[in-house]
Amino acid sequence: MKLTHTPIVVSNQDEALKFYVDVLGFEKRADYQQPSHPRWLTVAPKGQEVEFILVQGQSKVDLCVDADAGSGGYHVAFTTTDCLADFEALKARGANFSVGKYTKPVRQAWGTSAYFKDPDGNQFALVQPNIIGKVITAVSHLGRAS
Numbered sequence: 001m002k003l004t005h006t007p008i009v010v011s012n013q014d015e016a017l018k019f020y021v022d023v024l025g026f027e028k029r030a031d032y033q034q035p036s037h038p039r040w041l042t043v044a045p046k047g048q049e050v051e052f053i054l055v056q057g058q059s060k061v062d063l064c065v066d067a068d069a070g071s072g073g074y075h076v077a078f079t080t081t082d083c084l085a086d087f088e089a090l091k092a093r094g095a096n097f098s099v100g101k102y103t104k105p106v107r108q109a110w111g112t113s114a115y116f117k118d119p120d121g122n123q124f125a126l127v128q129p130n131i132i133g134k135v136i137t138a139v140s141h142l143g144r145a146s
Contacts, residue, residue, distance in 0.1 A: 005042065006076075008052045009059040010120045013041050016054045019118055023093045026052075045078070059120070075099075075115065075123035083112040083128035090116065090126075099123055110136060 010016035020026040026043040029051050033039040042051040080086045087097065087105050097103055099115035106113055111129035118124070129136075 003050055005051050005053050007055045008076075008118075008122050009057050010054050010118070010122075011056070011058065013039055013054050013056045015119060017041060017043065019094075020052070020054070023090065023095050025093075059122075075125045077125040077127050080126050080128050083114055083126050086126050087114045 008016075017028060017031075020043040021028060025046065027046050028042070029044050030040055030042040038056065041054045043054060044051045083105050091097055095116045096119075097114060097116045099117055102115045104114065105126075110132050111127065113128070114126045116124050116126075
């Protein structure tokens, strides 16, 4: 099996589309509406197969986290080769990097990460693993293969 689509709940599809395209640099993949059906609107990072469905509605999951909880563990993660540069570029285009106690990239033993959210509070992470992070990931994949 292969993941092709995943939903992101947004309060306004047009505003969300603007954020995902203008701020994050995603591309719009689909935008249509059949009679008596909700609008089907998808975006994706350029060059990636997975598409995010921008579903208009209200999330029933509380995405707010306590200031001491960090990212809260609920986010979509994007791997990057330069977390600091991506942080600066996205921040300059209007991304909100205030998630829990995080407001800027954080270096950790396994690499560097930065957390941001869209206008509806959906949370994302930029993750740049260092050699330790790459080894941990490789070893965990080996453990699943056996």
